[in-house]
Amino acid sequence: MKAIGYKTAGAVDAADFVEFETETPDIGSHDLLVEVRGVSVNPVDTKVRERAQPEDTPKILGFDAAGVVKQVGSAVSKFKVGDEVFYAGDLTRAGTNSALHVVDERIVGKKPVALDFAEAAGLPLTSITAWELLFESLQVKENEGEGDSILIIGGAGGVGSILIQLVKQLTKLSVIATASRPETVQWVQRMGADYVVDHRKPLADQIKELGLEPRYVAALTGTDGHFDAIIDLIKPRGHVAFIDDPENLDIKAGKLKALNFSWEFMFTRSMFQTDDMDQQHQLLNRIADLVDKGALVSTVTNNLGPISVETLIEAHRRQESARVIGKNVLSGFDPVSS
Incomplete structure (x- = not known):
């Protein structure tokens, strides 16, 4: 071949x-x-x-x-x-x-x-990553989250684009997505973001100006440069999930707010042949159904x-x-x- x-x-x-x-x-x-x-x-x-x-x-x-x-x-x-x-x-x-x-x-x-x-x-890869991050790493429940919000850092990328849609279609959370160029701002709004902030500017100040205090943060990119802001802006007892590879991550900074930190790596199940590998089969079928119903684009x-x-x-x-x-x-x- x-x-x-x-x-x-x-x-x-x-x-x-x-x-x-x-x-x-x-x-x-x-x-x-x-x-x-x-x-x-x-x-x-x-x-x-x-x-x-x-x-x-x-x-x-x-x-x-x-x-x-x-x-x-x-x-x-x-x-x-x-x-x-x-x-x-x-x-x-x-x-x-x-x-x-x-x-x-x-x-x-x-x-x-x-x-x-x-x-x-x-x-597939972006959908699995977004699904596992949202429902397993962050432990968000379907049809719940009324009055709370999630900050998605890097909303216009592959994972962010799917994650915004999953949050809007399957939960009641509000979505704050980051984007810095006119075309990426337009894209995340098309995906369903309720608010857009610029990740090239101080995030905490922008989110506080919106009057928001997200309970969840999806750190998809640039965590090294945004970690201090995440600690500042997130709600106490909130949850942060990472997919990138920060060089320096001092999670002790989250102790006073009693924050939860999680990693998402979609290859873990196949790499270690986990007992629940079948979860990826099931969630991909859910994704396919949502696409065919027009709920996901x-x-x-x-x-x-x-x-x-x-x-x-x-x-x-x-x-x-x-x-x-x-x-x-x-x-x-x-x-x-x-």
Whole structure:
């Protein structure tokens, strides 16, 4: 089968991306073999490319995917050959930038009918991250939160775009989202944000001017620069959840307010084969249903065309620009030629 990988860890221009032929992977008892029809690029792709040196063969990146099931393992019970699926993959296995891909059925959902494959591929990783952060890390309850609010730092990115929508559709919390450019302000408002503040200016002052004291903070990006403000502006006994990698995080600063701190990492379940891996299957099916009902909208802003060395490099460059709104996606390889 065809695949695209990189030969050298580091900057995108030095990574030496190549298209190559490799063996079709074998499947385990709980696995699906999926013909990949769409993929997307996430921050994790660029971080792995920068740090992980390939060994004997080019390293295949890619986590988000949507496609068609071609083969099922002996213990598979959730899917059958021909089903259309979407998922965010497993950090410990080969990536989705290939014609065929193997994935555990317990982290796979049914593809939304309303979206094509490329658009559907823009949803899984951000949706899982946003869902787990909101309902598991922050422990928000569906249909609750009247009178309270959540601050989402980095509202125009992939996770923020989904998180805003989930909060507005499934809870009663008000949403304060951060954005700094006219186009990102417009985007988060389109996603449903009730208030928008500029993360390039002091956050605590802006939120106090709104007369708000959020109970929850989703720190999606720039935590190092915003942590003092988070401690200042959050409600006592509030809860903060992080997805980024702050260099210095002195959580003792939250003691006087008795704050709760949590991490969200959507690969934890698949990486450690947790007993509740099936939760990602279930939540992806909820996401698909919400999309098909029109309650959630696609966050894809660019389809860069069929996957190739050139389009994949362009997707990595855009991801590293720190100016991505929503998600960039790619169509899969031509099934006939793959």
